[in-house]
Amino acid sequence: MAGGERIFVQAIRRYCAEHDIAVDVRPGGWLIAMRRDERRHFAFGYDIGLNSAIAHRLANDKSATAEALEMAGVPCVPHHLFLNPKLGRNVVGAAWREAMLDLLAQNPQGVVVKPNEGTSGRSVFKVTTEAELDHAAGEVFSMSAGLVISPYVAIEDEVRVVLLNDVPRVVYSKQRGSDWRHNLDAGARAVLLEDGGPRAACVKLAIAAARAIGIAFASIDIVRVEGAWHVLEINSGVMMEALGKLHPELVQATYHAALDRVFG
Secondary structure, three states: OOOOOOHHHHHHHHHHHHOOOEEEEOHHHOEEEEEEOOEEEEEEOOEOOOOOHHHHHHHHOHHHHHHHHHHOOOOEOOOEEEEOHHHOHHHHOOOHHHHHHHHHHHOOOOEEEEEOOOOOOOOOEEEOOHHHHHHHHHHHHOOOOEEEEEEOOOOOEEEEEEEEOOEEEEEEEEEOOOOOOOOHHHOOEEEEOOOOHHHHHHHHHHHHHHHHHOOOEEEEEEEEEOOEEEEEEEEOOOOOHHHHHHOHHHHHHHHHHHHHHHHO
């Protein structure tokens, strides 16, 4: 294995070696081709290729995910979509900035601005003033076709559930440090949850969320706000790099179970 190779790639290499599957990892490891006899299967990024195209697109679109969950009656954090004004007035409309300001006025505790697509907490801004809103929107629009605005909420706990066909493979809490975000890349610490009330509640909600968009393999972020659990977002690409450094066997087993579904 190449030095510094992602745990995701290492897991695929190991699985293929154990199951007599030819594997071709392209430079950087972002495209992987697996072949057994005449059958070829691809993994891309952190997507192992188990989900339907529409489920993948919904999960990668925070606004669409929130809409789908709301329609299904699954408690979730709202995500209001705003398209990049560079797309043109006919697409975006004339009152997009006023609508942003209205959301800020409705949430005096602040709002969170982030790209509509993306992971790992990059380009995520907590905003409480008009000037901060303009800055955040400018930063996100400089690299994204759309952004979402959510009310800022005091998150008491955040839990990630990795599901494979409604079976929880990994359930852990994200215990943050000094940062207000719960992203592992921002310094949060992953702690596996033992069986009990919080774990059961999060798994139940994650299964409801996965069924709402028809996704088979996903990591689902659940947050507790004022004592109630809500879905924050769904990730079609299952990334477990930080967790893999703490619990490599669990992460390997999870990816291997997903690959069993691919090749079984």
